[in-house]
Amino acid sequence: MNATEQTTLSRRGGVALWRQIEQTIEEEIAGDRLAPGDRLPTEHALAERFGVNRHTVRQALAALEERGVVRVEQGRGTFVHDDPVAYAVRKRTRFSETIRLQNREPNSRLVRSATLAAEPAVAGPLGLKRGESVILLETLGEADGRPISIASHYFPACRVPDLIAAYRAEESITRALMRCGIADYTRKSTRVTARLPSAEDARALHMPRSRPVLVAENLNLDPEGRPIEISISRMAAERVQLVFEP
Amino acid sequence: MNATEQTTLSRRGGVALWRQIEQTIEEEIAGDRLAPGDRLPTEHALAERFGVNRHTVRQALAALEERGVVRVEQGRGTFVHDDPVAYAVRKRTRFSETIRLQNREPNSRLVRSATLAAEPAVAGPLGLKRGESVILLETLGEADGRPISIASHYFPACRVPDLIAAYRAEESITRALMRCGIADYTRKSTRVTARLPSAEDARALHMPRSRPVLVAENLNLDPEGRPIEISISRMAAERVQLVFEP
C-alpha cells in the first residue's frame, strides 16, 4: 500500500464513499501502518488517492474526529490521536507516581516561582486574609517528554517560608514540603472545569489555543487537617483523562 | 452612572486606558450594576462612553474574558459570565438532587431513546460482548431553565428490557430502574475529559461550537456490584464545575 497509489472504492455497493474512506483509514491505524501522533496525508493527497473530491475526504475525517480517532488542526494537518494519559486522582495524588503507573516516564520542572499577595480565589480556600503572602510554584509536567500539565501551586508563606529554596534543592514538591516540616498532605477536594487556554499556557503545553484545557483546582491538607496547598492545573484535554475512583 | 454618559479616564496616571476600563467594568459587575448573564453595551457604545477607540475597549474585554469575567460571542455581544453550577459527584449522584443542593430548579427530559448493538467502548465497561443489546436513554438536564448537560445513558438490555417504557411512565432514570427491579445504584468510577462539542450537542446545550464541553464518563453498579449503567455526559464547561470530594 502506497500513499501515491490509487485505492479504488466501490461506487455501487450501497456504502457511501466517505464511509469507505473512513473505514480504510481506521484500518490503517488499527493495523499500525499509522501510529499514534502520525500525520495523515493532506486532504488533497487523500482525495487524489481515493479518486474523490476533497469534500468527501473531509466528511470521512470529520467522522473519524467525532469518534476521537484523529485530530484535525487547521493549517497543520490531520493526526492520529494519541492515547490519553489516564491521570488517577486519589486521596494521595503525586504527579510522578501517577504517570509511572501508566508506564510512562514522568518529568517535572519549575517554570516560575514567586511570593505574592493572595488573591481572594486563593486566600479563601487556604484560610488566609486577602493580601497575606502566598508562595507560588508553577510547574510543567511531562509524560514521555510530552507536556501534560501546567500547575500553579499556592502555599501559605507563613507555614513554609523557605519553600522556594527547598524546591530548588529537592526538585519535588513533596520532598520540598517535607524539608519544610510538612510530612504529608492529602486531597480534600477537586473542582474540575474546562476552558480555552491562555496564550502562555497554550505555548507551554505545545497546543493550539483553539483546543480546550481541563482545569483542576485541588485543595490539599496537611496531616493536621489544615489547608497547606491549593493547586490549579491546566491540562491539554486531548492528552489527559482524569480518573476518579471513590 | 448612565451608559450614554461619558466616563472619564486618567491619561497620565501610569495605568493604561484599557486597564482602567477593565477595572471599571469589573467594579460594575461586583457592584451588581451588571448581573450575571447581562449583556454589556456594544463595543461601539463602550468606546463612546469612555472616549476611546474601539480597539482599546476590545483589549479591556479580552482581558476580562481571559480571566473568565465575561464571555464574548461573535455576532451576539459580550455577556457577564454566569455563576457556574457546582455539580458534586459522589457515590450516589442524582441529577435533580445535586442541582437542588445548589438552590436551582432542576429539569430533565428525554431527547432520544433506542435499543442498539453495543459498541466496544460501551460493551467493555458493562461487561457485555460487542454487539449485545444495550438500551440508550439520552437526556437533557437543565438548571433554572438553562441547559446544563446532555447525557447518554447505556444499560444492558438483558437486565432491564422494559426500561424505555418505564422511563416514559416515571420520567426519571432512578425510578425507571426501580420499576425494572434495580433498587439502587452507585458510582464505581468517573473519567473526565474535555473537547469541543459536536454540532448537535452544541445546539442542544445552546452554546457555540468553539467553546469546550466537559465530558464525564460514569460507571454505575447495582447493589450486587454488577455494572448496570454507563453514562457519558457532555456539559457546557462554562456553566458547570465538577466537584469531587472523597
Added chain:
DNA sequence: ACGTATTTGTTCGTATGTATC
C-alpha cells in the same frame, strides 16, 4: 518583521441517487 507556500475551514452552487408518502 514580512511575504509566501501549505494546509485546513467555510460557503457558495450544482447534480444525482435514495427513501418516503
Added chain:
DNA sequence: GGATACATACGAACAAATACG
C-alpha cells in the same frame, strides 16, 4: 408514476491558521 425531502458527491473560490525562509 409523481412529488418531495434528504443525504451524497463534486467544483470553485476564498478565509484563516500555520510553517518557513
